[in-house]
Amino acid sequence: MSAGSPQPIRHYLQFSDFDAADYAHLFARAALIKKKFKAYERHQPLVDRTLAMIFEKASTRTRVSFEAGMYQLGGSVVHLTTGDSQLGRAEPIEDSAKVISRMVDLVMIRTFEQTKIEAFAAHSRVPVINGLTNEFHPCQILADIFTYIEHRGSIAGKTVAWVGDGNNMANTWLQASEILGFKVHVSTPSGYEVDQSIAGLRSGDSYEVFRDPMEACRGADLVTTDVWTSMGYEAENETRRTAFADWCVDTEMMRAAQPDALFMHCLPAHRGEEVEADVIDGPQSVVWDEAENRMHVQKALMEFLLLGKVA
Numbered sequence: 001m002s003a004g005s006p007q008p009i010r011h012y013l014q015f016s017d018f019d020a021a022d023y024a025h026l027f028a029r030a031a032l033i034k035k036k037f038k039a040y041e042r043h044q045p046l047v048d049r050t051l052a053m054i055f056e057k058a059s060t061r062t063r064v065s066f067e068a069g070m071y072q073l074g075g076s077v078v079h080l081t082t083g084d085s086q087l088g089r090a091e092p093i094e095d096s097a098k099v100i101s102r103m104v105d106l107v108m109i110r111t112f113e114q115t116k117i118e119a120f121a122a123h124s125r126v127p128v129i130n131g132l133t134n135e136f137h138p139c140q141i142l143a144d145i146f147t148y149i150e151h152r153g154s155i156a157g158k159t160v161a162w163v164g165d166g167n168n169m170a171n172t173w174l175q176a177s178e179i180l181g182f183k184v185h186v187s188t189p190s191g192y193e194v195d196q197s198i199a200g201l202r203s204g205d206s207y208e209v210f211r212d213p214m215e216a217c218r219g220a221d222l223v224t225t226d227v228w229t230s231m232g233y234e235a236e237n238e239t240r241r242t243a244f245a246d247w248c249v250d251t252e253m254m255r256a257a258q259p260d261a262l263f264m265h266c267l268p269a270h271r272g273e274e275v276e277a278d279v280i281d282g283p284q285s286v287v288w289d290e291a292e293n294r295m296h297v298q299k300a301l302m303e304f305l306l307l308g309k310v311a
């Protein structure tokens, strides 16, 4: 178990938990791990290690990518949800953390408030990974930037246009821009802006706000968006539908971006709402690579958290 491991515990609760050198390592490892996977070559550094996955919200990609990824690394997984564990019956998060982390080597949590995953991590004997909270989705941005690098090379100095809600994805893109040296053009409807203190930014110098989504896309190297209503905010569905009507990424916005601009969406997507079908299903879209890359980058992440910077 990791309690006796020589590695100090590191958690991955938000993008800013790692620095640029850590990311350089992770992207290089993910590329190697992906190459081996494609060649049907075994890569099993985590034999006998167990990952607990705790889901308090629905998931397809996060569940499959962590579960398949951990098996491929030689380990195994335990899957818990609020409905089928004591978590849904108000067992304190601190007690859950103490118990679960005595039996497994790694924990991935998808939950609501960031404070909840922080409380879990504070009482965990093993590394904790954020599989999405209301505030952040670091594993997704890790995959998105890896995908950008695969298609276009380094993201440093590039411009990412964020069109839509000032949500967990937007916050995480902003954190990433400060660490990896790129710029974000943010356009949200009014009332749905990014809150710099929630996003946990160091300076706020790496992003610019645009009222008009078309202006945000102008000259961008990557255009990206997300659902209008994130999980946990369903009661606001109808209000959001009206407020976000002009924040649908369409072919005109893509034309305002660089001719070789990529389109990304973390998925699940709603064609005709936040993105036109012609864009998400068009030639500039790399959404399927993004989804697949969740698995490869998370394999690199789990290896890093348990074994450090292995060569």
Ligand code: CP
Binding pocket: 058, 059, 060, 061, 062, 063, 132, 140, 266, 267, 268
């Ligand atoms: N992008 C993403 O996290 O997808 P799931 O909600 O399906 O896990």
Ligand code: NVA
Binding pocket: 132, 133, 167, 168, 169, 226, 227, 229, 230, 231, 266, 267, 268
């Ligand atoms: N912002 C979305 C992302 C889903 C993967 C949500 O939190 O529901």
